[in-house]
Amino acid sequence: MQKVESHSRASTISELQVRARRLRLHVLRMAERVGQGYVGQGLDIADLLAVLYFHEIRYDPHRLDWPDRDRFVLSTGHYSIGLYAALAEAGVIPLDELDTYGADGSRLEMSGSEFTPGFEMTGGSLGQGLSQAVGMALGLHLDGRDARVFNLLSDGELQEGATWEAAMAGAYYRLDSLFAFIDCNNQQADGPPRQVMAVEPVDEKWAAFGWDTQRINGNDIEAIVTAIDAAKTVNGRPHAIVMDTLMGKGVRLFEQREKAHFIRVGPDEWDLARQQLEAS
């Protein structure tokens, strides 16, 4: 089997920070076209996606079905705007296609699906991603491949009980090739989780389920890299990296705005948003 490691270990922290800023610019480009969208989520997850797609994940953008690739499993389908940015930056989809985000007939659906190149499954019906990630990790192990599975979940998603069914299975099968990133941006459709249905203490829950667990600032690229490196030294347990993030990260205007599942953006605010991002 040919080994392809297109971006693995290729980037310094400062290079990853540049990548993350570019991902955020792509997110603004997409969100401006539709005048809305999940711009807050796209911005808050850019740091993780920069680390994964330009440092950690082994994949070949020109051979998406490479059997030994690491899998990135997006459970939170509405974060697709962030993944489209990463896939475009990585050369999987053309940059110009980002202008079709959410448009009728586009491959870049508002809540993404497996029909978009680079998507391993269909998220969006929350609580399903980790189960499929467990299945992929079992399958890869059964095939003797050392490929890993990286799953992105969100804090609100932890209210879906099936997440915990999958968490139990991941620990039971000692899947140390499985990494779950839990994006705690403290916002779900009806408000902050503490007002909707409390999910904290998130890290203690994962630890109690038998996962190797860390809690970090999810908008600190160095912290993300360090956490993944630390997780890789732990054998026999799946890894949970709980990330506290800020919705709208990188654009002061959005960071300070009253938080909502959808951040409202006026038509005249996009230029300012871009300026703030470039100055960040």
Place this chain on the structure above:
Amino acid sequence: MATTTNPSPGVTGTLLSSDTAGATATAAAPFGHALVRAGERNTRIVGLTADLGKYTDIHVFAERFPERFFQIGMAEQNLIGVAAGLARTGFIPFATTYCVFATRRAYDFIAIGAALGKTNVKIIAGLPGLTTGYGGTHQGIEDLALMRAMPNVVVIDPCDATEIAQAVEAIADYDGPVYMRVLRGQVPIVLDPTAYRFDLGKAKLLRDGRDVALISTGLMTGRALEAAAQLADGGIQAAVLHVSTLKPFDRDAVLSLVGRVNTVVTAENHVITGGLASAVADAAIDAGLSVRLKRVGIPDCFCESGSIPYLVKRYRMDAESIAEAARAVAGGR
């Protein structure tokens, strides 16, 4: 493992037994043994269950291929999700639970994890319809309607041990999501294994007749054949068309029969809405055919618990009820 005999009349039986009343021959754990044969032929086949290994016969596969078997515990949503993940890495997962849990509890996981992208997941579901004396919690009475309504899924309700064994082989070779009901334990042999051939998506005319068309699925085909014999004694010639694949539905076979015999009785181990009767009616209406149709099946209710013979009579699911419906629809001949 021990097989159980039929429970005494009037007593709710264990979940372990299939209904073998009237069967002249049975086979043990046909699904489990067929999956072992398929697994010997194809190393990509893996098995999963949600704490119902013994009760769906997949324990036979687990004992033969322990490294290719995954116990998921009592978590049907995760069962389907894990199966989908295995399929996405190139395996052919057979995931077992009961009809009620697969469809009622894990429906969204089947829809998004398996059906949407035509992922190669096989869902094998036990205790179809009135094959358990436990009540509404365990009797899968509306699963076929639910699964027929879901795009992209093949839906199969096999008749007996012969068909279960053949269908396992066929669905292992078919690339896409499948929902198949299964009978477990000592399972009646109705169809001659040397003469019958299961073809995915094809209905089979098991007996021809000009007076009434009995169209049946699942274990009701055994009873439809009994009913046809009873009717013949009374001078009524009944055809029996066995429709084991409910989706894709073999419209051609159904229309070819009801086009020449327009007095029709459907028989299904399922509520009479959304299953076989509805599929037959849809096909006839779409083709502009006028038929006289009587539906044998579970009425619009959750059923009682009790012994299987009691339930079968109580809900008019026996051969006599099919024959009676045939006489009524054929004009009381």
